[in-house]
Amino acid sequence: MIEAACERLIPDDELGAGALTAGVPNYLDKQLGGAWGAGERLYRSGPWQFGTPSQGYQLPYTPAELFRACVRAISQQLEATKMSFHEICTDAQDAYLKSLESGGVDLDGVPSIAFLDILLRMTVEGFFADPAYGDHKDMAAWRLIGFPGAYADYYEAIDRHGVKFQREPLSLAEDSKGRIQMRSDIPAHL
Amino acid sequence: MAQRLKEVDVVVIGVGMVGSIVAKELAAAGYKVLGLLERGQSRDTVPEFQSPGIHDELRFDVRKALMQDNTREPVTFRNQRAHTALPVRRWESFPPGTGLGGSMVHWNGQTYRFQANDFQLATRTKERYGKNAPTAKHPPHYRLGTEPICRRKVELSSRCQLSVILPSLIFRMSVAMKSTDCPLPEVSPNVPVK
Numbered sequence: 001m002i003e004a005a006c007e008r009l010i011p012d013d014e015l016g017a018g019a020l021t022a023g024v025p026n027y028l029d030k031q032l033g034g035a036w037g038a039g040e041r042l043y044r045s046g047p048w049q050f051g052t053p054s055q056g057y058q059l060p061y062t063p064a065e066l067f068r069a070c071v072r073a074i075s076q077q078l079e080a081t082k083m084s085f086h087e088i089c090t091d092a093q094d095a096y097l098k099s100l101e102s103g104g105v106d107l108d109g110v111p112s113i114a115f116l117d118i119l120l121r122m123t124v125e126g127f128f129a130d131p132a133y134g135d136h137k138d139m140a141a142w143r144l145i146g147f148p149g150a151y152a153d154y155y156e157a158i159d160r161h162g163v164k165f166q167r168e169p170l171s172l173a174e175d176s177k178g179r180i181q182m183r184s185d186i187p188a189h190l
Numbered sequence: 191m192a193q194r195l196k197e198v199d200v201v202v203i204g205v206g207m208v209g210s211i212v213a214k215e216l217a218a219a220g221y222k223v224l225g226l227l228e229r230g231q232s233r234d235t236v237p238e239f240q241s242p243g244i245h246d247e248l249r250f251d252v253r254k255a256l257m258q259d260n261t262r263e264p265v266t267f268r269n270q271r272a273h274t275a276l277p278v279r280r281w282e283s284f285p286p287g288t289g290l291g292g293s294m295v296h297w298n299g300q301t302y303r304f305q306a307n308d309f310q311l312a313t314r315t316k317e318r319y320g321k322n323a324p325t326a327k328h329p330p331h332y333r334l335g336t337e338p339i340c341r342r343k344v345e346l347s348s349r350c351q352l353s354v355i356l357p358s359l360i361f362r363m364s365v366a367m368k369s370t371d372c373p374l375p376e377v378s379p380n381v382p383v384k
Contacts, residue, residue, distance in 0.1 A: 041253060043261050043279045051276045054269055054283075058276055129248045152241035172242040186246065188253035190231070190238055190289070 001071050002028060002119075004086035008093050009123045016144050019127050023135025027126030028067075030134045030184035037064035041188045059114055063122075070115040073108035131180045132173030139169040198224040206292015230258075230288030239295065251298050257285040306341045313337065 003025045010019035019025075031037055039062035051058045061069065078085060078096075085093065097116065099105055105112035126134055127141045130150065136142075142149055148165065150172035157165060173181045202213045202225035213225040233239065249255045265286075266275035287296040307314050312334035316323045324332040 036253075041259065041261060041280065043264050043277050045264070045277070047276065049274065049276065052269065052273055055267060055273075055276045055278075056282050057279050125248060125252065130246060132246075133248060150242040150245035152245075170242075172245050186249055187255070188249060189255050189259060190233065 001074060001085040002067075004093060005097065005119060006123050008090065008097060009120055010127055017137070017140040019123050021137065022127055022140045023137045024123050024126035027129060027134030027136070027184075028122055031122065031126075032064045032067055034185055036188065037067075038062055057114070059110065061110070063118060066110060066115060066118060070107040070110055070112075073110070077105070077107075130173065131171045132183050132186065134182070134184055139171065142169040195224075198222045201225070201227070203227045204229070204292060207294045209292065228290055230290065233289045233291050233295065239291075247298075254281045254285045256287065256289065256296055256298070257281055258288040304341050304344065309337055309340050309344070311335070311337070 003020055006019040006024045006028075010022075010024070012018040012021050042057075042062065044060065044062070048060055049058065059066065074085060078088075081088070085096065088096070100107075100112040100116040103111055103113040107115055126136070128147075129136060131139060139149065141147075147169065148167050149170040151167065151170055157163075171180045173183055175181060199221040200213075200216050200223045202209045202216075202223060204227065205213060205225040209225060213223045217223045238244075244250070246255075260278055260281055264277050267278050268275040285296075287293065289295070315334055324334055326333070
């Protein structure tokens with residue numbers, strides 16, 4: 001379900017790789033299985049009640065719990081059609097994601113907009129995050145927008161005006177031999 | 191046991207980029223200034239802020255790794271008194287900083303594009319408040335300055351050599367500020383420390 005949903009949120013197109021090709025499901029897997037998924041930097045005590053939109057996320061679930069509950073609820077809902085999310089046609093997938101977005105669906109007690117919100121956020125995160133966090137194959141999203149990555153300085157370039165800046169994207173986890181050392185457990189504190 | 195320190199005129203709490211300018215100006219105006227209260231951990235250029243780790247946008251900008259840990263020091267939030275204040279479960283709109291370094295560090299290496307109306311403070315304030323906008327009758331530090339430059343000019347300039355343009359821009363802005371003849375806010379000397 002996650003792979004198919006990522007593919008619909010950022011599809012492959014003529015501009016380049018989309019979320020599935022760039023490996024976003026791997027990012028989601030690593031993040032949800034790690035500290036972030038377990039609620040790192042998420043305040044998880046009461047009082048619990050729905051707030052105003054400006055009060056942000058107010059559900060008692062960690063990201064991992066939210067994904068687990070919602071994916072289960074979605075597959076139960078789609079049981080009636082005898083198809084899984086990844087088996088229905090892309091138009092139907094889009095229509096289903098839109099129904100989640102409009103908030104009309106109850107996913108086992110979770111308003112569907114809350115799930116779509118975190119799914120979309122984390123898909124975008126994984127698409128643009130440094131490869132250190134998960135996958136981001138070939139730094140495809142960075143190439144797409146011309147983002148050079150984690151260069152320490154631009155000393156050589158600063159006085160050269162009107163020249164297109166062209167360097168291969170650089171991951172912050174790249175060693176001197178050009179290998180990327182994945183560290184999906186980078187803590188969200190210093 | 192509480193230790194009673196020598197009395198000073200002004201204590202600046204948090205001596206980052208802003209606090210240190212305030213402290214310097216007050217000291218230059220003749221006040222005895224103490225500025226040493228910091229919160230959070232000690233942080234330094236190396237190893238905390240060294241490249242490439244510090245370029246991690248997900249860790250620092252999205253997940254607010256340099257900011258206060260809201261799971262340890264939670265705050266509640268509401269927009270209006272009629273609402274119920276609820277815990278901020280993740281920092282979104284206002285991430286309070288922590289640790290040595292202040293806003294010089296918390297800006298995260300991100301300079302957002304100026305809004306066109308950042309350069310139109312006087313015009314916009316007059317539009318919004320009409321005849322209630324500050325005039326010559328108000329205390330000098332409420333008066334609206336002039337608008338010496340617009341966004342377009344700044345962006346044109348930024349394609350030229352920034353190192354040449356920026357000092358001249360800062361000079362012009364400081365002249366514009368001085369021209370309103372703005373005195374320092376009044377601080378009563380020898381505020382009793384109780």
